[in-house]
Amino acid sequence: MEIKWLKTFIVAASYENFRKTAEELFLTQPAITKHIQRLEESISSKLFERNGKSIILTPAGYRFLPTAREIVKKYEEGLETFESWKQGYQQKVIIAAAPQIASSILPAILRRFMEKYPGIEVLINIIPSFEIGEEISSGRADIGLSRIRPIHPNVHCKTIHEDSVILVGPANENITDNNESNVLQKYRLITHNHPEYWDGLLKTIKNSYPFVRTMKVNQIEITKRFIEQRLGISYLPTTMIKEELMLKKLVEIKADKINLPTSSTYLITKLQTNEVLTFSEFLEEEMAAL
Numbered sequence: 001m002e003i004k005w006l007k008t009f010i011v012a013a014s015y016e017n018f019r020k021t022a023e024e025l026f027l028t029q030p031a032i033t034k035h036i037q038r039l040e041e042s043i044s045s046k047l048f049e050r051n052g053k054s055i056i057l058t059p060a061g062y063r064f065l066p067t068a069r070e071i072v073k074k075y076e077e078g079l080e081t082f083e084s085w086k087q088g089y090q091q092k093v094i095i096a097a098a099p100q101i102a103s104s105i106l107p108a109i110l111r112r113f114m115e116k117y118p119g120i121e122v123l124i125n126i127i128p129s130f131e132i133g134e135e136i137s138s139g140r141a142d143i144g145l146s147r148i149r150p151i152h153p154n155v156h157c158k159t160i161h162e163d164s165v166i167l168v169g170p171a172n173e174n175i176t177d178n179n180e181s182n183v184l185q186k187y188r189l190i191t192h193n194h195p196e197y198w199d200g201l202l203k204t205i206k207n208s209y210p211f212v213r214t215m216k217v218n219q220i221e222i223t224k225r226f227i228e229q230r231l232g233i234s235y236l237p238t239t240m241i242k243e244e245l246m247l248k249k250l251v252e253i254k255a256d257k258i259n260l261p262t263s264s265t266y267l268i269t270k271l272q273t274n275e276v277l278t279f280s281e282f283l284e285e286e287m288a289a290l
Helices: 003-015 018-025 029-043 059-086 106-116 129-137 180-186 198-208 220-228 238-246 274-288
Strands: 048-051 054-057 091-097 120-126 143-146 156-170 189-191 214-216 234-237 250-253 262-269
Touching (some): 003 018, 003 029, 003 059, 018 029, 091 129, 091 274, 106 120, 106 274, 120 274, 156 180, 156 220, 156 238, 156 274, 189 198, 189 220, 189 234, 220 234, 220 238, 220 250, 238 250, 262 274
Parallel strands (some): 091 120, 091 143, 189 214
Antiparallel strands (some): 048 054, 143 262, 156 234, 156 250
């Protein structure tokens, strides 16, 4: 039995179509047929019923499919572990991070962590905050860094940082002399670039400034570029705009009527392995210094 036969079987079972399987695997249809035949000979069971161009799984095919998936999964995990060992790693931690965190505070923290713990391999998955709880709950990641508190009951969640939110605008002439009311009349308000605070904040803003014009942009990095090009203004977490403020690409506009929210960073874990504890403790120390 060969792994390539099992992979062909798994893809064929998902499509129940040898032509689509061939396209997916960049093989010819005769090659697909040969793989399936060899696998059927190996386990002495017929896996598909063939009716012209159509195929369906047999009862044996349905029964064998979870086994095939498990064998391929173990094989690929074993190769990953061996490759990590060749690179000198003794441990591995998978981090699921929200884009807002990955593009701001995380790179510097990771650099210092990897310098201190060179034997721990770090893998980063960038996914939206609202998906991170499921990623940890299902075991696909060891640590989650999210802007949203998860709803999953089987994970641990801890607030590790509270970030102030400020109103920022383009660094052009005269804007620093304007107040909140003036800039909200002059510029569009770029909203919903943060997953947690915008619904409540926008309601508050519209109560005080019903004339405000808005534009939804669902990423902070894009929002910052838009503000630099004078397309609008926005309320953003200070850690996300520290560099732009320092370089005078953006400027802070003092709030007047609006009570500004805060932006939370959540550490989400499930299994408290040694590497998870090591990274979590290091991260909390780093966040305390922000």
